[in-house]
Amino acid sequence: MNRFIFVMPDLSFGGAQRVVSELLNNIVSIPGNHVKLILLFKDECFFSLNSDVEVKCLHNSPSMSMTNMIHSLCKLRKEVVNWETDVVLSFHQRYNPFVIMSLVGTGIPVFVSDRSNPYNKLSPKINEFFRKILYPKAQGLIVQTNLSAMVKMKLNKNILVMPNPLKCMNYYEDMSQKENIIINVGRMDKEKGHHELVKIFSMIIDKGGWKLCFVGDGPERNNIEKYVKELSLTDSVIFLGARKDMDELLAKSKIFAFTSLSEGYPNALLEAMAMGLPCISFDCIAGPSDLINNGDRGILVSLNNYDEYARCLKNLMNDEALRRKLGENAKYVRQQNNIHKITKSLLSFINK
Missing domain, CATH: 3.40.50.2000 (Glycogen Phosphorylase B;)
Known part of the structure; x- marks a missing residue:
């Protein structure tokens, strides 16, 4: 054929x-x-x-x-x-x-x-x-x-x-250019769990200058922006919309946070791992567990366990050595996918 x-x-x-x-x-x-x-x-x-x-x-x-x-x-x-x-x-x-x-x-x-x-x-x-x-x-x-x-x-x-x-990606190995950014990528609908991630981020009292950055667009964007305002997080939560310079955005971020409530096979998580980002994700029914071996190639948190997710995210924010270890191990997807x-x-x- x-x-x-x-x-x-x-x-x-x-x-x-x-x-x-x-x-x-x-x-x-x-x-x-x-x-x-x-x-x-x-x-x-x-x-x-x-x-x-x-x-x-x-x-x-x-x-x-x-x-x-x-x-x-x-x-x-x-x-x-x-x-x-x-x-x-x-x-x-x-x-x-x-x-x-x-x-x-x-x-x-x-x-x-x-x-x-x-x-x-x-x-x-x-x-x-x-x-x-x-x-x-x-x-x-x-x-x-x-x-x-x-x-x-x-x-x-x-x-x-x-x-x-994996799409063809430009890999940036220079860690010195990274900023204190927690990035999330995906279409903004209810299943992607953006509201949940905003809630979790709000639970971290001492953010130490870290920013939460959303890349993507969709029907829930206005509701999520309103929620951010309600929680007085407008200075630390950024909305970039749909972007084509994803490699650069991932490369300058330090953590990828994923809170999907339902998945098939998450492209955004896959690409973040290929870029060498330490990733944290809800362990929804399918998808993340096919990519992340918990504690070795990333962090999996039981679905809707907000307290545990916030604790693990805060730990990642504070532990550069852990971020380096998880990010390096995550690169295995470059061959697998x-x-x-x-x-x-x-x-x-x-x-x-």
Whole structure:
């Protein structure tokens, strides 16, 4: 197989979008491969793509209404058949069932990537119903963790566990340029736990000049900013919005704090570890524990244990030797999550 179509709702700022952009660029760089990205809803492409990747938007609207989705999926079938692809890879659990449905009868194999928490149900309920009915018809299922594979085996027995690949990063090894910054990166929605991190930071009475820096945007940003004001933390909490200079921002920070309440496989945590940052995270159901070996490659705290999280964070702030040890050990992900290694695994799975 050397003709690949990837299907995404958009290529905006987000974890799945970042992974797909890395895979597209790596696959198209292999001689003989042809790659097309189909976006169900027109949106700004936040991530850079190789000029050899063909991009097609099916609907001239950022809206994800049911009407727009049905319209886009009808156009999808025609687009896929006309391009004479060898395989289709769909990378969003909400739309995977509908991509499968739209291509029934074409004879084109469809692989779906489900990046959701293995115990979460899709909403509305009709989406969960379609997932149960249609996932078994896919050629294969791609998940991020062993736990997810175990839980979702009932949906499709042909499963690949594929951790997120690392993007190409600029590693800065000069520790002298670092500042007393605790950084958090991620889309600002309720599941990412930004309110929880602000609360934890407020529990540390003597902050010693440390700042908490949020990178990312989303529907919860205004609420989080209001909460910061309520706690009188505006002088020590910074909001930078969505940024493209992530490597530089990570490099000048001293700690990465992660408080997601639910995860698939956290890109932000992965990239912080690759940069050599000491990381502290809630041990939510899936994701962080696949990357962090508690006490050796980072710190895991029981979900919603705010007191323990604050204690461990304060300890990291005060202990430079511990920060150096955890940060150095975290760099193992540079080899484990190498993009070439993961691309090879994906292509082997598709072609077997």
